[in-house]
Amino acid sequence: xxxxxxxxxxxxxxxxxxxxxxxxxxxxxxxxxxxxxxxxxxxxxxxxxxxxxxxxxxxxxxxxxxxxxxxxxxxxxxxxxxxx
Amino acid sequence: xxxxxxxxxxxxxxxxxxxxxxxxxxxxxxxxxxxxxxxxxxxxxxxxxxxxxxxxxxxxxxxxxxxxxxxxxxxxxxxxxxxxxxxxxxxxxxxxxxxxxxxxxxxxxxxxxxxxxxxxxxxxxxxxxxxxxxxxxxxxxxxxxxxxxxxxxxxxxxxxxxxxxxxxxxxxxxxxxxxxxxxxxxxxxxxxxxxxxxxxxxxxxxxxxxxxxxxxxxxxxxxxxxxxxxxxxxxxxxxxxxxxxxxxxxxxxxxxxxxxxxxxxxxxxxxxxxxxxxxxxxxxxxxxxxxxxxxxxxxxxxxxxxxxxxxxxxxxxxxxxxxxxxxxxxxxxxxxxxxxxxxxxxxxxxxxxxxxxxxxxxxxxxxxxxxxxxxxxxxxxxxxxxxxxxxxxxxxxxxxxxxxxxxxxxxxxxxxxxxxxxxxxxxxxxxxxxxxxxxxxxxxxxxxxxxxxxxxxxxxxxxxxxxxxxxxxxxxxxxxxxxxxxxxxxxxxxxxxxxxxxxxxxxxxxxxxxxxxxxxxxxxxxxxxxxxxxxxxxxxxxxxxxxxxxxxxxxxxxxxxxxxxxxxxxxxxxxxxxxxxxxxxxxxxxxxxxxxxxxxxx
Numbered sequence: 015x016x017x018x019x020x021x022x023x024x025x026x027x028x029x030x031x032x033x034x035x036x037x038x039x040x041x042x043x044x045x046x047x048x049x050x051x052x053x054x055x056x057x058x059x060x061x062x063x064x065x066x067x068x069x070x071x072x073x074x075x076x077x078x079x080x081x082x083x084x085x086x087x088x089x090x091x092x093x094x095x096x097x098x
Numbered sequence: 099x100x101x102x103x104x105x106x107x108x109x110x111x112x113x114x115x116x117x118x119x120x121x122x123x124x125x126x127x128x129x130x131x132x133x134x135x136x137x138x139x140x141x142x143x144x145x146x147x148x149x150x151x152x153x154x155x156x157x158x159x160x161x162x163x164x165x166x167x168x169x170x171x172x173x174x175x176x177x178x179x180x181x182x183x184x185x186x187x188x189x190x191x192x193x194x195x196x197x198x199x200x201x202x203x204x205x206x207x208x209x210x211x212x213x214x215x216x217x218x219x220x221x222x223x224x225x226x227x228x229x230x231x232x233x234x235x236x237x238x239x240x241x242x243x244x245x246x247x248x249x250x251x252x253x254x255x256x257x258x259x260x261x262x263x264x265x266x267x268x269x270x271x272x273x274x275x276x277x278x279x280x281x282x283x284x285x286x287x288x289x290x291x292x293x294x295x296x297x298x299x300x301x302x303x304x305x306x307x308x309x310x311x312x313x314x315x316x317x318x319x320x321x322x323x324x325x326x327x328x329x330x331x332x333x334x335x336x337x338x339x340x341x342x343x344x345x346x347x348x349x350x351x352x353x354x355x356x357x358x359x360x361x362x363x364x365x366x367x368x369x370x371x372x373x374x375x376x377x378x379x380x381x382x383x384x385x386x387x388x389x390x391x392x393x394x395x396x397x398x399x400x401x402x403x404x405x406x407x408x409x410x411x412x413x414x415x416x417x418x419x420x421x422x423x424x425x426x427x428x429x430x431x432x433x434x435x436x437x438x439x440x441x442x443x444x445x446x447x448x449x450x451x452x453x454x455x456x457x458x459x460x461x462x463x464x465x466x467x468x469x470x471x472x473x474x475x476x477x478x479x480x481x482x483x484x485x486x487x488x489x490x491x492x493x494x495x496x497x498x499x500x501x502x503x504x505x506x507x508x509x510x511x512x513x514x515x516x517x518x519x520x521x522x523x524x525x526x527x528x529x530x531x532x533x534x535x536x537x538x539x540x541x542x543x544x545x546x547x548x549x550x551x552x553x554x555x556x557x558x559x560x561x562x563x564x565x566x567x568x569x570x571x572x573x574x575x576x577x578x579x580x581x582x583x584x585x586x587x588x589x590x591x592x593x594x595x596x597x598x599x600x601x602x603x604x605x606x607x608x609x610x611x612x613x614x615x616x617x618x619x620x621x622x623x624x625x626x627x628x629x630x631x632x633x634x635x636x637x638x639x640x641x642x643x644x645x646x647x648x649x650x651x652x653x654x655x656x657x658x659x660x661x662x663x664x665x666x667x668x669x670x671x672x673x674x675x676x677x678x679x680x681x682x683x684x685x686x687x688x689x690x691x692x693x694x695x696x697x698x699x700x
Contacts, residue, residue: 019685019688019689022688022689023688026688030187030188033183033187034183034187037180037183041176041180041350042347042350042351045172045176045350046343046346046347046350047343047347049169049337050337053336053337057309058306058309058310058318059308059309059310059311059318059319059320059321060308060309060318060320061320061336061337064169064172064320064336064337065309067169067172067173067175067176068164068169068171068172068175068308068395069305069308069392069395071175071176071179071180072175072176072179072384072388072391072392073388073392075179075180075182075183075384075388076381076384076385076388078183079182079183079186079187079377079380079381079384080378080381082186082187082377082381083186083374083377083378083380083381086191086374086377087374087377090374090689090690090691094691095689095690095691096374096690096691097372097373097374097690097691097693098691
């Protein structure tokens with residue numbers, strides 16, 4: 015158990031940075047900027063870039079929020095600032 | 099049983115359910131009125147948030163928009179869901195820890211300034227009121243279409259229903275009716291989608307059906323759709339973007355930031371018991387939203403396919419020549435659902451070349467090879483005008499589904515419109531009774547009187563919203579974009595900086611909010627007229643339409659947010675830092691320990 019508010023906050027920001035990077039990559043990256051290139055790859059009947067824009071990024075968003083909720087709970091307990 | 103009776107039965111049953119909940123969930127304290135007593139379980143709050151969020155526009159119009167836009171329509175899908183990632187990580191848990199009833203109260207306390215909270219109230223009221231106009235007209239349209247009453251009558255009925263549970267139940271009544279409304283609307287959306295996916299691809303899950311091969315052929319549904327729409331002169335379905343790639347990028351970002359900053363969504367997270375619950379609740383909200391949002395693109399593509407297959411059956415199923423004289427069906431032999439929707443005016447046919455057949459194609463195509471083929475076939479212009487809303491509304495009929503499915507869609511559309519209207523009314527009335535009456539005019543108001551003030555302002559807000567719905571200002575169409583622009587450019591950055599920058603002071607925050615708001619309104623008004631009054635646009639002054647790197651006014655919120663951040667940090671640098679106790683408050687907001695039930699103390 016660690017106990018300092020600076021450490022807690024930088025752990026939080028580190029987690030946010032990682033999640034936002036994935037958030038950006040799947041939607042703005044795979045769904046928009048690189049969609050044309052990815053469309054060359056097929057996922058079943060889906061061109062991959064189109065799939066990210068119309069399906070995939072939403073599934074990944076959900077996973078990201080639940081991962082965040084879990085990882086944040088772990089950080090809370092590590093720094094002993096969790097709710098009782 | 100005939101269709102109209104079935105619809106009355108389904109809609110009547112759903113209304114009885116909402117009223118029943120209203121009687122059960124009356125609010126006896128301000129805490130129940132503003133925040134449902136702070137005791138809503140996270141999964142249930144997720145459901146209520148989903149209903150709150152998904153409006154008549156999401157339910158009725160979105161699939162049609164995507165159907166017309168193709169790949170570019172993905173900006174709505176990503177934008178309106180990606181915002182929840184931002185909301186879950188950047189705002190919701192911290193605002194829940196702060197533990198007060200409203201968004202302006204956070205901004206006022208954090209920036210130790212009544213002026214800051216007043217600016218926030220103004221932004222909130224403008225964003226919510228503009229948003230609610232669309233909902234009330236949506237309520238009217240839904241009633242008139244499904245129940246055969248006039249649009250005005252529909253708005254009166256809608257007002258009465260919302261009145262019943264919002265005035266007496268406040269947030270508590272609204273929360274539990276929204277849970278019920280979610281169940282109705284999601285069933286109404288998914289049931290027809292399953293049937294249609296099954297018919298077209300043999301796969302009952304629409305999300306997988308969209309990526310499957312078409313029944314009776316060996317090509318994938320999307321490849322087939324690409325081929326037939328290109329033959330009709332439209333852009334390729336899976337690659338056509340919305341404007342430039344940059345515009346699609348910025349538009350998506352604006353919708354995400356705007357979603358995270360909309361007060362009626364944020365305040366739903368004040369109703370959960372803990373900070374941890376606020377985090378997971380955002381995830382549940384997105385699960386319930388994504389159920390509809392991942393189905394919508396399947397509905398969009400499949401309905402487009404069905405429409406084209408209805409008009410040119412051979413082209414879709416046997417690869418016949420789309421330009422051959424007998425490829426298109428005769429108008430006299432059109433199916434019954436087309437006749438029904440022609441009566442509503444949402445579907446129009448004009449036989450421009452006088453051959454008695456329906457030619458549906460893109461007569462604005464710039465492709466010379468296509469134009470030559472169309473001319474050679476004797477086509478004299480597109481003959482079928484299809485309103486985008488038909489994609490969802492007529493979907494069950496196009497697929498020949500039983501009457502009860504059509505009735506379910508009617509109840510679902512009404513649930514979507516009513517639930518969002520109620521959430522917005524809650525945001526408006528709490529801003530008035532809590533932030534204005536208690537916060538500014540009469541800080542010593544008793545709990546009992548504040549509850550009364552809340553109920554009165556809710557009643558007034560319903561009447562105002564109803565009035566605006568009955569007499570929509572000429573600008574109604576552009577208003578939802580404005581609501582997102584305001585939320586993105588003013589509220590989101592201010593709240594985020596209040597949490598993530600300990601040193602942000604009131605001068606910086608206010609300068610940021612005002613400049614973000616101003617630049618966004620300036621760009622929107624330049625295109626659409628001052629306060630949307632026709633003839634007052636000044637788009638030439640800024641160098642023609644979309645002059646800022648080709649960005650459309652709807653997509654401008656993200657730029658406004660950027661301006662907000664830059665101005666705020668610049669002003670913050672040259673003014674003095676916030677007082678010690680405010681910095682301690684920010685530190686306290688950042689950690690979950692010590693969270694209490696929300697209350698209204700100032």
